[in-house]
Amino acid sequence: MDLINNTLSVLPSSLYLLMQRVLNGFYSIFAYVFQSKLKTIHDDVILITGGGRGLGRRLALHFAKFQPKHIILWGRNKGPLQQTAADVESLGVSCSFQVCDVSKREDVNVNFQHAVQSIGDITILVNNAGVVYGNLLLEGTDSEIENTFGVNTMAHLWTVKAVMPSMMANNRGHILCMSSMLGLMGLKRTASYTAAKHAVTAMMEGLRQEIVDHPGIHITLVHPYIIASEMFAGCQVRFPRLFPALSEDYVAEKSVHAVLKNKKQILLPWIMNVLIFVRSITPVKVLLPILKFLGVDRTMDTLHQER
Template sequence: MNPLSNPVEKLRGKRYRNECPIHGRNTWIQYSNDPISKLPTMTGKLFSIDIFPRFALIIYRINILIFDIFIFLISAILEYARLIYRYFIPRERKSIEGLNALVTGAGNGIGRQLAIELARNGANIVCLDFLINENEETSAEIKKQFPNIKTWTVTCDVSSKKDVKLAIDVIKKSVGDIDILINNAGTLCCKPFVQHDFDQIERIISTNLLGQLWVLRAILPQMIARDTGYVVAMASFAGHAGVPNMVPYTASKFGIKGMMEALFIELRQGNRAHGIHLMTVSPFLVDTGMIKNRRVRFPDILDIETPERAAEVIISNMRQGNAIVFIPNILYYLMSIIRILPSRVQLLITDFLDSGIGVDYDQQ
């Protein structure tokens, strides 16, 4: 009797020579010992039992890996070509005329200039700050320079999630959807870490980092629903390199940088919100009056920027669709080079540049 006609249970673990329609004559047919399997395994003369399927799987995986590497290399080359092309031929600036922009920390400094610059480009402005008088002055300045631009003022402490929720509800009812979010509100304290008291540390982290998270969490869902919008997060050079005498501030700015990178990847992997543009801004030093004891060894390279000029650069880059902005721009290339160097060499470069923030003795 042909053993293949017997019940499968009696053939487990046994081998028979038979003709296979695929592999030809004299092909070994072995029934698996696995009680779940009811199908024979075909193996050639030169292969041990089950070796051929495993070998084929290995070859398949190698082919897939080679293909993926090829696609990666081609994509990387095309991306570098795109970057070079865009370096010489920047993207056209998109119009933001008629869009609603929310600027946190609009009461003074770079926040005020960002609100004015947005209004200059035709956007309606919602000025948000916990400083009531300063916030009203920003709104009045916008109305004076640009009478046709709509402005609103909202009093809010961004470090309080309760205040943020109430403020965003008011904005939704009185203004409508926000098209542009400028997460700018921040504070700092310039002195050694051990001289910061616990309340100062909590205030810096709550305002700079949690404040951006609260506002972003409240605004982003409506942008995702409409698949459009701009989110600009004000980080700092301190978000890329440790700055002495500003340890809590540096921690908050590193957090902002990580927040924006993670959000970008999350939206990209989710294959949604392609119309939402994220941009992280990292200024070196901007003359806002918050830093009183600063030093710069090479002012021609790392100059102290004015709030007006910084705001112009930020809004221009936002309209061009850039994702990362350093002020001045040379910091982008400097940081890219420094990151690949050994840590001790990085310290030597820091010593050579001799630029940073000194202790503000008024804050002792």
């Protein structure tokens, strides 16, 4: 019996890795054949929320490689913002920061007006700020749930409403929305987080249809798998070699590249496109045992705990 169980546990991993290599090969060939030119951002002013640390910091540094006109960083803590701004400027790019709680509408509006008056119109908005608690729905406090939606959903509404008038007037702009694979599916211990991410995914898809008469405005939705970051520290999967966490640099590089290519949506890694498709055609009563076997139901059990 142990031999059978061990064989069954290895078989899905082997098949997945084989499929991943085959599909990545096809994707690389397709990307090479149909590659398009990267757009320049030398005249762009970029605003990055949650830009002081983690993925936001990496996004700022990767954008800086393409020499934009200016990068503005928003975050709650001055120290990390100041350090990231200095690192961006060391790459030869003008950079400033503002302490801003993006979950608060007035805070967003006041800082936005100040940024526009001192720097100019925001032409690339990067909604990156996020928060996750990893509690069962009945365990989470009301304030945690409100903050989850405030940072992960409402902040997108406030920032988009702030930048859209000038973007529409000039028929120019780009909004990069850092969503999540959990903006496309659910996971135990993330009910409020997944609800917030699903909401912002739907919001951006709706916004896409509102700007069809403004072809100079682009929206990019990024749905990454678990990122090896402070935000998701402690997350564990049953088969880490099968589903390794993504590095912040990888996600930042792919996200910036998607903006420069005007891509509408990317899932990271690419194989997640296949998994989402398979999930969409698999009956729930079949899907749940598969997820349990893969240990997905326990992924968030150790979130933010000592490893």
